[in-house]
Amino acid sequence: MPGILTVLEQRDGVVKRVSHEALAVARSLADELGCEVHALVIGPPGTDVDGLGQYGADKVLTSFDDELKLYQASRYGQIAAEQAMSGDYTAVILGATSLGKDLGPRIAARLGCPLTSDVTSVSGSDGVVVTRPVFAGRALYKLKITTTPSVITVRPNAFTPVSVANAGALEEVSAGEGVTASVARTVEVKAPENATLDVAEASIVVAGGRGLKEAEHFKLVEDLARALGGAVGASRAVVDAGWRPHSEQVGQTGKTVSPNLYIALGISGAIQHLAGMRTAKVIVAINKDADAPIFKVADYGIVGDLFEVVPPLTEAIIKAREG
Amino acid sequence: MKIAVCIKRVPDTETRIKIGADGKSIDESGVKFVPNPFDEYAVEEALKLKEQTNGEVVAVCLGPDASQETLRTALAMGADRGILLKVESLPQDPLVVARALAAELEQGGYDLVLFGKLAVDDYDQAVGSMVGELLGLPSVSAVTRLEITDGHATAQREVEGGVEVVEFTLPAIVTAEKGLNEPRYPALRGIMLAKKKPLDIKDLELDEGGIEVLELTLPPDRKAGRIIGEGAAAVPALVDALRNEAKVL
């Protein structure tokens, strides 16, 4: 019987939310096709796999080994591809994170099958059909996948996790061979100096641009982000100026984000910036120029000096969240 | 070191996208094409490595005849020669592209093959990693730092919440992320020299692979938003709207 394979992503032994989203996509596809969802968890022994049934998995396959704590591209690829080949899977689904965007193509190459990346909708009613943004979000492809299997990576925050009453029976699968430098070996993951929420994973993003005038003024952005429980983002102009790290850059040459709320402070809204955030559910812009292009995509705007608007906004948010 | 760089011809990122008459592709009339911005980081890295170790930099492009211009840009930056794998049009399936490039690269005996992280037209971020698997070579994607000594390499890649450090041996595949370097502009002398550098053209026929384009559309316009007000006085109304209308607080 055919099925859908979902390759889940863990960090420090905890399965990420984006994988719950991928499971939701797999579940709805499997329901349309009348087949099962298998969740493959690659990671260190002790990775928490409780409750994956409720997120939509009929079966949870674990491939655990100490060496798999960090992302080992070649070995992860081998494990996932072997599993994908051992079953009659219609599709292999992953979250389009930095891991998923590296692993997905490897699985597809090993299977000799097509890949569609960063998709924002999937349907199985007439073969597998996906929608995906291209040209920096300025156009959308609707694509039909004409062979099976295929690999699909799904854009973070574009799908909502489901809750179903599945048991999600556990089964161990092979953990593949050891990793050497001749296949590339990840030796460490350096944490950033101040461990913060990543802009690509956050459901609320507060981003700052050149309107902040100086690196020090980003405290305003940080304070508002903290009040909202969100992450800090940046335009390329401020990254190039060295005010913020590249890891925070939103846009065509930065990260693509689809948070529930995106607040742009002193960002003009250049086309390459919009490429990275136009699919946010709610966009707020604060800019002193009423003609700034950012207002064309913003749901709510305040025309004004951010130095006057942001401090009372942060205060009001703190109050609103307390009350 | 013998280094290959794969570069793609793409529409300039400022281009206004118009949908073609077939409803499945863009209308290319009036569109300015440029080398894919991420591939410029790849070319720059190749040139820097060549400056350190000597050797040769070969630029490889799969695309229509007009991609000669794309390759000439790489030659003007300093690449030694170009190879155009000439096709009528490019398929949507990245594996078909990867297979065609892998077949060419396999014959070259390269120590290192550099790619861009992503092509800004199809947004696949796939071809480099696929070629790595197809050729059975170590590959590291979206690299912001690369160090190579005596055939051993260390690369860094930014991931959510950190920087991965990856060790590998050559021959290998690396895809370039913004931040790896600052691409040089071709100097006038480079542009003159580029005209005389060898550019091999090989005709190729590709199948469509496993992806059929049903349609290409413009994204729905965002619902017109509204200006809540001016200055700090608008803050209460904004918080109210976020809380009660948008329900995001």
Ligand SMILES: Cc1cc2nc3c(=O)[nH]c(=O)nc-3n(C[C@H](O)[C@H](O)[C@H](O)COP(=O)(O)OP(=O)(O)OC[C@H]3O[C@@H](n4cnc5c(N)ncnc54)[C@H](O)[C@@H]3O)c2cc1C
């Ligand atoms: C190939 C390519 C790739 C690119 N990739 C990216 C990318 O990934 N991400 C990205 O962001 N950009 C990218 N860019 C750059 C992009 O074109 C813009 O230059 C950049 O986004 C501008 O950043 P900004 O909005 O911070 O600055 P500006 O355009 O200078 O805008 C500053 C804004 O702040 C407002 N302002 C000033 N003072 C105040 C104040 N006191 N209060 C309120 N508002 C104020 C101004 O009215 C203005 O609208 C790319 C460009 C190219 C060519």
Ligand SMILES: Nc1ncnc2c1ncn2[C@@H]1O[C@H](COP(=O)(O)O)[C@@H](O)[C@H]1O
């Ligand atoms: N047609 C092509 N010709 C040469 N290189 C390509 C081509 N398509 C993709 N590439 C390379 O693969 C990278 C990733 O492309 P993509 O997977 O399409 O996003 C690009 O940055 C190029 O380095």
